[in-house]
Amino acid sequence: MSAYFYPIKMAILIFPFLALLISLPIFAYAYHKNGAFSKFRGLVIYTFIFYLLAAYFLVILPLPSRDYVAQLTTPRYNLHPLIFIQQFIATNTWQPLNIHTYRQGLLEPAIIQPLFNIVLTLPFGVYLRYFGRSWKRVLIYTFCLSLFFELTQLSGLYGIYPRPYRLFDVDDLLLNTLGGLVGFVIAPIILALFPTHAQIKLREQQAGARVSYTRRLVALILDWLSLQIFNGILLLLVGLSPIKITTQVTMLSFTLLILVVFWLIPLFNQGATLGKRIVRLRVQGLNGQKASAWQLFWRVFWQYLVPIPGFITAMTLLNGMLSTGYLNPNDVDRFWLLIGVILGAGALLALHMIINIIRRNPRLYYDYIAKTMVVSSFKA
Structure with a gap:
């Protein structure tokens, strides 16, 4: 689990500076376009950038040494879909009828890894629905985001490393894309607590x-x-x-x-x-x-x-x-x-x-x- 929390800690440390740098041009464009800029819109953009930073760091961190990567002999990619199901059946000790197996079984990699890949892009689907995107666009955009992550891994962090230090996995593409769609489906429950994108835009136009x-x-x-x-x-x-x-x-x-x-x-x-x-x-x-x-x-x-x-x-x-x-x-x-x-x-x-x-x-x-x-x- 520490492999997941370390990138998030790094994102929190550098986020205030990097997110501000990325957000300023977006804020300026929105202010110029509408003549006003709501605090809630700024919060949405800011948190969206934070999420993307955290997701990206989860994909690339922790960074190993070049010497360590050069000695790796692990597979570079997996192009066979649904391997995670076979791994779950073969290795997981979880038994639905035995309550004593729940804690250990649900924390095993065969469960955690697929679940993580779904949760990774779930917020992406929520944000895209808030921005008014259809489920088809969410499907395409989430797949593209996941493909970007996987190609980043396959390239050895854009050629910095002599070979990939993480596996390019077609299952990750499928699960990430599923996560975006799940986020799209549950978005109305979350977004009901906040003003809609159209309401914010109308207020900005009135203020403008x-x-x-x-x-x-x-x-x-x-x-x-x-x-x-x-x-x-x-x-x-x-x-x-x-x-x-x-x-x-x-x-x-x-x-x-x-x-x-x-x-x-x-x-x-x-x-x-x-x-x-x-x-x-x-x-x-x-x-x-x-x-x-x-x-x-x-x-x-x-x-x-x-x-x-x-x-x-x-x-x-x-x-x-x-x-x-x-x-x-x-x-x-x-x-x-x-x-x-x-x-x-x-x-x-x-x-x-x-x-x-x-x-x-x-x-x-x-x-x-x-x-x-x-x-x-x-x-x-």
């Missing part, structure tokens, strides 16, 4: 029609990541030119890129930045018409070109006042005025955000000034 601040935050993060990439490329090109990189050059390039990312791209992309395009959001006028160039510019101006330079200027002045290690008495009033302006502006912005989030109002101050609004590309 709303403009949430979480969605806007994802778009903002993606936009600023793209801006930083563009800024790095631009500064690299400037560095290769005769132009000397100064603070002024850096600020100028940063300002130009803000205009490109948040004004020019939406102007020619139906009101959507790169980040908004990914999460299916766009900026439009109040009456549903396309936002004009002036509206988009005015929006960017109050969203970025006023707050960011203003904050940088205030911090630069504060740094200059404190550059000597002490505060000049003549600068005390200006120092506290700047502190008050920074804290006051930050507090007002935070209060504005909190009120809008509570009221579920997607329009922020710059939308009111520019007479624009952020809308979803999805319709409920």
Whole structure:
């Protein structure tokens, strides 16, 4: 039995990292497709990947040494079906009418091995039925999964070993495929406890029609990541030119890129930045018409070109006042005025955000000034 538990322990140890790596592109695609992503869908995908990892590790682990495998003389494959029945009849001591033989007989390899092969793919059938697959597709997909496992064994783990260290067995193909069908049959009993795939999809579509601040935050993060990439490329090109990189050059390039990312791209992309395009959001006028160039510019101006330079200027002045290690008495009033302006502006912005989030109002101050609004590309 330890041969079965060891791979599961290994899967549990590496699962949080490997499963996350595999899941992220799937999460991103589902979020882009529906404009929202339910926690339950994430849980289903996450556990499905965990199951596949555990099943795969059960097939390949524990890994023997190459020297040990090179000395093996055991058969490489079995192409005779239903050999497991003959082995059960020949070796098992279980007697249905003798209760004292149950414990020992049911734990013998002739029982455990076939049962394991059925249980191995049983969850696969449950998951596939949840995903809306028919029994015919479950049959085909489970057979293909089992064939992948068996070919992995036959290849000596893709050529890493000089020969197979586990048997390619046609009985495993039959039992694994049976396990998938058993999972398909019992799936309604298990799935009755959870929302259906269609219900989850409907909720995501309804959520996708709303403009949430979480969605806007994802778009903002993606936009600023793209801006930083563009800024790095631009500064690299400037560095290769005769132009000397100064603070002024850096600020100028940063300002130009803000205009490109948040004004020019939406102007020619139906009101959507790169980040908004990914999460299916766009900026439009109040009456549903396309936002004009002036509206988009005015929006960017109050969203970025006023707050960011203003904050940088205030911090630069504060740094200059404190550059000597002490505060000049003549600068005390200006120092506290700047502190008050920074804290006051930050507090007002935070209060504005909190009120809008509570009221579920997607329009922020710059939308009111520019007479624009952020809308979803999805319709409920």
